[in-house]
Amino acid sequence: MAPENSSSLICRSAPVAPLKHFLTSLMDQNYVLYYKLLQDHIEEMFSVVYTPTEGEAIQNYSRLFRRPAGCFLNIKDADRVEHDLAQWGRPEDIDYIVVTDGEEILGIGDQGTGGILISNAKLVLTTLCAGIHPDRTLPVVLDCGTNNQELLDDELYLGLRQKRVRGEEYDKFVDTFVTAARKLFPRAYIHFEDFGLTNARRLLDHYRPEIPCFNDDVQGTGCVTLAGIMAGLHVGKSHVKDLKMVVFGAGTAGVGIADMVRDTIASEKNISKEEAAKQIYLIDRPGLLTMETKDLSYAQKMYAKDWEDGTDKTSLLDVVKKVQPNVLVGTSTQPNSFTEEIVKAMAEGCERPVILPLSNPTRLHEAVPEDLLKWTNGKALVSTGSPFPSVKGPWGSDGKEVTVEPAECNNSVVFPGIGLGAVLCRARLVTDKMLVAAVHGVADMSPALKDDTAPLLPGVEHVRPVSVRIAREVIKAAVEEGVATEKDIPTSDDELDEWIREQMWEPIYRPLKRVESRGATRRAKAELKVVGSLPGGENIGN
Secondary structure: OOOOOHHHHHHHOOOOOHHHHHHHHHHHHOHHHHHHHHHHOHHHHHHHHOOOHHHHHHHOHHHHOOOOOOEEEEHHHHHHHHHHHHOOOOOOOOOEEEEEOOOOEOOOEOOHHHHHHHHHHHHHHHHHHHOOOHHHEEEEEEEOOOOOHHHHOOOOOOOOOOOOOOHHHHHHHHHHHHHHHHHHOOOOEEEEOOOOHHHHHHHHHHHOOOOOEEEHHHHHHHHHHHHHHHHHHHHOOOOHHHOOEEEEOOOHHHHHHHHHHHHHHHHHHOOOHHHHHHHEEEEEOOEEOEOOOOOOOOOOHHHOEOOOOOOOOOOHHHHHHHHOOOEEEEOOOOOOOOOHHHHHHHHHOOOOOEEEEOOOOHHHOOOOHHHHHHHOOOOOEEEEOOOOOOEEEOOOOOOOOEEEOOEEOOHHHOHHHHHHHHHHOOEOOOOHHHHHHHHHHHHOOOHHHOOOOOOOOOOHHHHHHHHHHHHHHHHHHHHHHOOEOOOOOOOOHHHHHHHHHHOOOOOOOOOOOOOOOOOOOOOOOOOOOOOOEOOOOOEOOO
8 A cells, every 4th residue: 555645755756748648548448549549640649658758657657656567577476477477368369578677778777667668668669660469469577676776765666675686596587587488478579678788688699599589779779770870871972891980888779789780890891790890989988998998798898999099098089089980879878978079070080970869868869960960061960869850051062051850760660670570470580680681671761862861760650661671671581591480471572561561450440240158269258358350360349
């Protein structure tokens, strides 16, 4: 029971957009209407159902709690994991699982059990953007404690009131979850979300050779950023093999981007990953990562440089002047860290610099598009982690005013399509070639390829066609590599696109069909709350 003064505590919590409350209520009452509203007004609604509004809701989750919205697994009750997961359906009922431990949420850090909302938000996007049936998804949070002292001191906090569990106990708990999920839902694709730096890459590398899994912060961020970089390099008449990149912020996202770019350079130049990593420079709190940097993570070590020329490795400006990159990526959550001096120094050595301030939410961006374009006289090719308005300036060849539209480098452009492709072909693994295929699928649809003032990446209003394109390329790569297990997958692009679209759920009311109770399935009895049509085309009551 909440304490007597809980109402006053709730009043003191940060305000969450009223529209967010309305949408949550609508989703609880009517899936079809909820998703139809989002689909018809996706540009306006996107920032409400995802970043930045979702971050605010997560921070206040325990104060705004209404009812459980997903599967909560407690590390102190690890023996209940299989039992609790089993309540969510039969082996054939779940296609897509998003799981988080809540340690590194949306640039706002450790949010403990409130991380369940990021699992929910990601699944909303898989339905909205890629047509994954909403009742065939499962949001999960692994409650392993929290190191957020504000949460530990909050008497309304719903999670474990202890510091995060690390080491062998943590690994065993994660493995208990993965093992149970695979046993109960053997066809499900597992999407890891917002795990901390020390665990994200390590867990991904551990499970990738065994199961169809994906880490959005590592692979999703890497894929969408690389797609934007490839489009930018194309506009600047350059090539990925000539890329020289500085990443400011060597956390999960920054290293994930570096890994994706590294692998692509290695493939394009037919060189080792270690050799390709020499073209990428990572900067974190201690400065440029070098051989002498202490406590490098498993994922960071490949990028450590020999740095003996006396240049100040703690200064982003000095590193930019020394390296002369053509790509600058920000994942630092350090607002305004891309200063005018740094940007101009970069532009001096590059005709069309690609600059991507990606930190979320908006207040944490390393720079804003208006400044980046002003400081480079409109030459910068910009993509950001959150939406920004178009920018006007006298950047035409004859000095006329030109409007430039910054792209939003949002994972939602990529991860739903990758998941859709993996689910439809029943991939037993998610391979590097499948991810590279996804990147090319997005990059080939870049509006900037036809107009260099247009965004580097497709906008969210085009995300469903983009998801179909990505799914097509992912499925083709999976078939080529022999990891697709679904039978009779079409081989021509047109037929494959149609095959994909036919299986995407749409928010449309279906007619009610009378079913006799005797012999009726759980779906027909509405015991699974299924809305709309099933993957096989069966129409059911709402």
